[in-house]
Amino acid sequence: MISAIQLHHHHAITLGKYRIAASPRALPTGRFAAQVSVASGQGSASTARIMSFIDDFATHDDAAHFALAQGLDWVHRTASAH
16 A cells, blocks of 8 residues: 555656556646556557546645546556456
């Protein structure tokens, strides 16, 4: 399990062959949009999936936590499908 302190300071984690990185962005309204990148592989064999979400969040950290949770969920679903 990932501690809340680790998530607060680092918006990227590695799980197996996947690197999951949250990249929240500020909206003109002062709120934040959640985005996550799920990458695997190295060099020319690397791939990345970028996901953006419709919900907006009051803080940068809230958006990052949501994005990381969605990235982790995607990795778990993908790993269990294989």
